[in-house]
Amino acid sequence: MTKATGVVLAGGRSRRFAGGDKALATLDGDPLLVHVVRALAAVADGVVVNCRADQRPSFEAALAAADLDGPVSFAVDDRPDEGPLAGLVRAFGVIDTEYAVVLACDMPLVPASSLTALLERAADAGTAVVPRTTGGLEPTCAVYRVGRGRSAAETAYTDGERSLHALLQRLSPTVVDISAVGLDERSLTSVDTVETLARLRGASRGNH
Template identity: 80%
Template structure:
């Protein structure tokens, strides 16, 4: 498997989550952030967490309690959207590929990310899964050099979304079902109601 760095996107304000920072909400006894870092650590050589400066102390505590070592890429442009967060994180990545996963997607299987990474290495490019609803840019593998250049250009042009980045990258697209990503795995835990539903369903499948 190609050398890769895991990137957790966790710098959002959790505005739809009315019980604090969603990254620290617990599922099966662990914060969502811990689940996502563990998933990435299973398929990468290192993990970088992108977050705001005010989030870092609580994140460090949560990850230390779980004995998970990470580095942090603290937002230099907070509240500027996911494109700014990803750009900041990728600037700290030294490997050819970055496996990106949002902090609110704790059910994504590591095997699915490994499949994306393998396809990215074979194609030499960014690989993104697609569902019936469209692309999933926060569960994808980015070729770092091209993504950094494209992200900088997109940001300079006033873009703030990851979909705008994908348009510039022309990624390889993979059907989500082909790599074991069903609707449940790709559901973002962005509200307390979604989290409660997962808890009722006995949380994460392992």
């Protein structure tokens, strides 16, 4: 297995999620954060959670209560509320592996097998491997070469950018269709609202 660190981007304010911090909202009995960390831990040598300082105690408690494989550490935002690009810069700064497998905290349905498939393609990619949906590229479910990614992310941030799409423009990543790595639109669902979470819970109950 390629040496890689899993990165969870979890520092957002969940402004569209009326039920509090969406990372701690539960699906099938576990917080979304735990689902994401579990998927990353299955393919990486360790997991780093990027979050704000005020989130860390509750995140640590949620992770401690879960049955997880591998170490989990934190990269606490030194520039909170500056968007996902700032969070990724912070996470890249504490990683010493060649690759980072990045996943947003609100994407609990991404299977570890798809992350493995993305990581396997990274050896032939110059900067990053990013899946493409019908809506465009998905930078919060992707694999980045840490060295190139860190440099480009820092430059983009310094230039005033705050989005990960701005980072991708600088990286010219290898793009793969979601079906090629075992993903579909449902597995890439972002739980941005309580209504979206309710739909996932209803679908889960229907499958039992």
